[in-house]
Amino acid sequence: MADESELEVLARERDRLAGLLEREHSHLSEAQALLAVFQRSRAVKLATALRRLQARVPRLRRESPAAVGAASLRAPSESEVEYFVKRDWIDNEHVRLLLSFALPTDANCLDVGAHEGLWLKEFLRVAPAGRHVAYEPIPELAQRLKRRFPSIDVRELALSNSEGESSFVYLPDLPAYSGLRERTYPDPVQRKVSLTIRTECLDDHWPAERSLDLVIIDVEGAEALVLEGALKTLVRYRPIVVFEHGVGAADHYGTQPRDVWTLLHDGAGLRVFDLDGNGPYSLSEFEAEFAAARRWNYVAHA
Structure with missing residues (x-):
C-alpha cells in the first residue's frame, strides 16, 4: 500500500x-x-x-x-506508474537542468522534432538572446508553433541526410509517435495518415556565421539520418546534442547503436553520456544499454 x-x-x-x-x-x-x-x-x-x-x-x-x-x-x-513514464520524467528534468547550467543567455539552439514546443519554451527561458530554430514536419503542429513562438524560426520540414520529398506516417491520435517510417507503438493505432513532406540537411541550411550551442533530436528512430545530414555542422560548432535512441524506433530504420555512436564519437568528436551523468559510454557499453531497453535519452558533448 x-x-x-x-x-x-x-x-x-x-x-x-x-x-x-x-x-x-x-x-x-x-x-x-x-x-x-x-x-x-x-x-x-x-x-x-x-x-x-x-x-x-x-x-x-x-x-x-x-x-x-x-x-x-x-x-x-x-510501483505507481510504468517505468518508462518515470524514466522520461527524470530525463526531461535533467535536460532542463542541463540547459539551465550550460547555456549562456545568447546560446543558439535547435529543436529537431519540436512537436508541441516543450523545449522551445525552455530555449526562450534560458537563452532569450539566442537565435533558435525548430523543425516540425506535421503541418498542424508547425503552424501552432509559429503562432505560439513568433520569435523562433519554425520550419515545416524534417531534417534528414538528403534534400527533397519523403513520405511521412502521421498518427492523429498519437502524434508524438509520427515519423518518416512506421515504428513500434504503445497502443493499437486507429488512424494513420500518409503525408508527403519536405526534407533537408542541416549542413546546407544552418547559417555559416551563426554558432550552434545545443541540438535536441527527437525523431522517432530517424536520428542517424539527422546526424548524417548535420555532421559538418556538428564538427564545426561542437554543440551539446541531446538525442533519443531506443528499441522500437531506431531498429525500424535498420539503425544500430554502432551507427549513432560512430557518427557522434568518431565523426563529430563528441562523447556520449546518459542523462543520469553516466559515461562517457564506450561503443560496447552503448550497445548494451540499447539492448537492455531501459533508457532511450542521451547527451553527447565534447
Missing part, C-alpha cells in the same frame, strides 16, 4: 491528466469514466487507472509536470 504522500501525488497527477483529457473532446466520456474509477479506488487501483490515463494522452511522454504547471511534483515510484 502506498503511503499518504504517494496517494496525494497520484491524485494531483490524476487531476492534471483528467484536465488534459477533457480538453480533447473526443475522449471526454472516457475521462469521466476513468475519474469514476479513481473515486472508487485505493492505491493499487489509482496506479492502474493513472497508467490508463497516461496511455490516452500520448503527449504526456513529451511534457514534464513542470511544463504544465506542477513543478513541485516529484517523479512517481516504479
Whole structure:
C-alpha cells in the first residue's frame, strides 16, 4: 500500500491528466469514466487507472509536470506508474537542468522534432538572446508553433541526410509517435495518415556565421539520418546534442547503436553520456544499454 504522500501525488497527477483529457473532446466520456474509477479506488487501483490515463494522452511522454504547471511534483515510484513514464520524467528534468547550467543567455539552439514546443519554451527561458530554430514536419503542429513562438524560426520540414520529398506516417491520435517510417507503438493505432513532406540537411541550411550551442533530436528512430545530414555542422560548432535512441524506433530504420555512436564519437568528436551523468559510454557499453531497453535519452558533448 502506498503511503499518504504517494496517494496525494497520484491524485494531483490524476487531476492534471483528467484536465488534459477533457480538453480533447473526443475522449471526454472516457475521462469521466476513468475519474469514476479513481473515486472508487485505493492505491493499487489509482496506479492502474493513472497508467490508463497516461496511455490516452500520448503527449504526456513529451511534457514534464513542470511544463504544465506542477513543478513541485516529484517523479512517481516504479510501483505507481510504468517505468518508462518515470524514466522520461527524470530525463526531461535533467535536460532542463542541463540547459539551465550550460547555456549562456545568447546560446543558439535547435529543436529537431519540436512537436508541441516543450523545449522551445525552455530555449526562450534560458537563452532569450539566442537565435533558435525548430523543425516540425506535421503541418498542424508547425503552424501552432509559429503562432505560439513568433520569435523562433519554425520550419515545416524534417531534417534528414538528403534534400527533397519523403513520405511521412502521421498518427492523429498519437502524434508524438509520427515519423518518416512506421515504428513500434504503445497502443493499437486507429488512424494513420500518409503525408508527403519536405526534407533537408542541416549542413546546407544552418547559417555559416551563426554558432550552434545545443541540438535536441527527437525523431522517432530517424536520428542517424539527422546526424548524417548535420555532421559538418556538428564538427564545426561542437554543440551539446541531446538525442533519443531506443528499441522500437531506431531498429525500424535498420539503425544500430554502432551507427549513432560512430557518427557522434568518431565523426563529430563528441562523447556520449546518459542523462543520469553516466559515461562517457564506450561503443560496447552503448550497445548494451540499447539492448537492455531501459533508457532511450542521451547527451553527447565534447
